[in-house]
Amino acid sequence: MILRARLAQSLSRQVRTTHTGRVPAVRKDSSAVQPFSEIPGQWKNSVANLYTFWKMDGLRNIHRIMVHNFNMHGPIYREKVGYYESVNIIKPEDAAVLFKAEGHYPKRLRVEAWTSYRDYRNRKYGVLLKDGEDWKSNRIILNKEVISPKMQGNFVPLLDEVGQDFVARVYKKIERSGQNEWTTDLSHELFKYALESVSHVLYGERLGLLLDYIDPDAQHFIDCITLMFKTTSPMLYLPPALLRHTGARIWKDHVEAWDGIFNQADRCIQSIYRQLRKNPEASGKYPGVLASLLMLDKLSIEDIKASITELMAGGVDTTSITLLWTLYELARHPDLQEEIRAEISAARIASKGDVVQMLKMVPLLKGALKETLRLHPVAVSLQRYITEDIVLQNYHIPAGTLVQLGLYAMGRDHRIFPHPEQYRPSRWLRSQSHYFRSLSFGFGPRQCLGRRIAETEMQLFLIHMLENFRFEKQRQVEVRSTFELILLPEKPIMLTIKPLNASR
Numbered sequence: 157m158i159l160r161a162r163l164a165q166s167l168s169r170q171v172r173t174t175h176t177g178r179v180p181a182v183r184k185d186s187s188a189v190q191p192f193s194e195i196p197g198q199w200k201n202s203v204a205n206l207y208t209f210w211k212m213d214g215l216r217n218i219h220r221i222m223v224h225n226f227n228m229h230g231p232i233y234r235e236k237v238g239y240y241e242s243v244n245i246i247k248p249e250d251a252a253v254l255f256k257a258e259g260h261y262p263k264r265l266r267v268e269a270w271t272s273y274r275d276y277r278n279r280k281y282g283v284l285l286k287d288g289e290d291w292k293s294n295r296i297i298l299n300k301e302v303i304s305p306k307m308q309g310n311f312v313p314l315l316d317e318v319g320q321d322f323v324a325r326v327y328k329k330i331e332r333s334g335q336n337e338w339t340t341d342l343s344h345e346l347f348k349y350a351l352e353s354v355s356h357v358l359y360g361e362r363l364g365l366l367l368d369y370i371d372p373d374a375q376h377f378i379d380c381i382t383l384m385f386k387t388t389s390p391m392l393y394l395p396p397a398l399l400r401h402t403g404a405r406i407w408k409d410h411v412e413a414w415d416g417i418f419n420q421a422d423r424c425i426q427s428i429y430r431q432l433r434k435n436p437e438a439s440g441k442y443p444g445v446l447a448s449l450l451m452l453d454k455l456s457i458e459d460i461k462a463s464i465t466e467l468m469a470g471g472v473d474t475t476s477i478t479l480l481w482t483l484y485e486l487a488r489h490p491d492l493q494e495e496i497r498a499e500i501s502a503a504r505i506a507s508k509g510d511v512v513q514m515l516k517m518v519p520l521l522k523g524a525l526k527e528t529l530r531l532h533p534v535a536v537s538l539q540r541y542i543t544e545d546i547v548l549q550n551y552h553i554p555a556g557t558l559v560q561l562g563l564y565a566m567g568r569d570h571r572i573f574p575h576p577e578q579y580r581p582s583r584w585l586r587s588q589s590h591y592f593r594s595l596s597f598g599f600g601p602r603q604c605l606g607r608r609i610a611e612t613e614m615q616l617f618l619i620h621m622l623e624n625f626r627f628e629k630q631r632q633v634e635v636r637s638t639f640e641l642i643l644l645p646e647k648p649i650m651l652t653i654k655p656l657n658a659s660r
């Protein structure tokens with residue numbers, strides 16, 4: 157069935173203008189739904205497009221190219237680069253139509269490099285890569301253990317402990333600097349914080365990454381995740397099978413990176429598994445996601461291993477980079493930093509030591525994280541293969557088409573977010589409409605499985621850090637982002653961290 161949600165609106169328009177305000181070149185009859193072949197964009201010569209893409213350094217600039225394309229073609233365009241073809245949209249009301257047509261088994265763009273590695277090493281797919289009924293049955297079980305609101309109470313003490321240890325570590329660094337402040341690029345420390353946090357939740361145990369001496373295997377794991385993301389983006393447009401058969405360096409590095417990730421996850425999983433077999437009696441304490449899944453006995457061990465590995469791999473760069481961008485924005489906005497600190501302080505007093513309650517009392521802090529993800533989203537786009545014919549911007553889109561919602565472009569569009577260049581967490585407070593605008597973690601049953609862990613971990617980090625330190629940035633230069641499957645700062649972000657209580 158064709159969804160005609162936007163049809164009535166477009167029927168009434170006699171002359172349509174594009175997103176940039178210009179009259180579109182091809183628009184013969186605005187009263188009828190236009191065919192798929194009429195969608196503007198570069199999709200007729202995929203090889204030429206791939207060449208232009210390389211010339212524009214498209215790999216690292218994919219997000220800016222999308223903004224450019226929306227400005228050129230309007231709020232919908234079709235594109236074919238290399239071997240993949242998609243329709244791209246930007247408007248919240250079109251996102252609503254898209255997600256209604258995602259079907260019972262929502263399917264994203266497949267990252268061929270990741271599935272090729274699993275097939276090559278004969279390793280199972282986890283929930284990130286599975287599709288269809290297999291995905292659904294695994295996801296339903298994982299949802300209860302990972303994303304259900306009930307789990308937050310279990311995760312909070314584990315994540316709170318890591319947050320407090322991070323503060324202690326920063327004090328130590330400041331003391332060692334001998335200057336009562338510490339100027340640094342925090343990214344490596346944040347990677348360690350994120351891995352320590354996600355591991356504590358998954359395994360119920362600490363890895364010890366916030367100590368002075370860290371396990372080289374854990375450091376190797378972090379390096380492997382960075383390498384895995386870095387080597388994935390060039391393979392988005394070239395078939396990994398070809399690279400594998402030609403012995404390309406990029407494929408070899410990619411395999412080495414995933415091998416390192418799986419080896420470290422295997423070590424952690426084996427250790428918990430052994431402990432559980434030795435001492436199956438529950439101590440009353442929450443044992444972590446892995447042990448809960450093993451005790452539940454509803455998924456095969458191989459399925460559990462595959463998904464736990466994906467949770468561990470997905471749980472490092474995503475949150476650490478978002479925290480880095482948030483500190484960067486707060487350092488650039490000292491008044492806002494003070495306002496959020498005051499909100500935290502009031503929440504601490506009102507919640508009387510109940511951290512779960514406290515997290516319900518910090519809307520501006522939560523708005524800051526949403527605002528960070530609006531300007532610096534982890535994912536440049538959300539994608540779905542639609543399962544039924546739909547109409548978007550008065551164009552017919554046939555079932556089976558890959559439709560991408562440009563998250564980065566949407567976050568920076570002034571028609572959707574007034575003054576998009578301004579970092580304003582208050583725009584996320586309740587009084588305003590957020591209809592299909594807050595999509596940084598995706599949408600619906602296929603949304604980010606780690607969302608609850610990520611949000612809790614990031615909120616607690618900011619609470620502890622803002623209660624103890626002030627963040628400053630020396631030069632007010634804009635830091636742009638670069639695409640390495642996720643969006644990263646193009647250059648190091650140097651921050652100065654000062655204790656609030658200088659006598660401490």
Ligand code: HEM
Nearest residue numbers: 284467470471474534535597598599602603604605606610
């Ligand atoms: C700032 C933090 C994060 C952001 C912005 C983020 C964003 C996303 C997005 C946009 C998706 C795709 C959703 C969709 O297609 O609708 C996704 C999927 C996923 N994320 Fe996250 N993520 C974050 C942190 C995490 C963490 C910490 C974990 C693990 C603990 C994680 C694990 C996953 C998994 C397993 C999936 C695939 C789910 C599925 O296909 O069923 N993410 N994430």
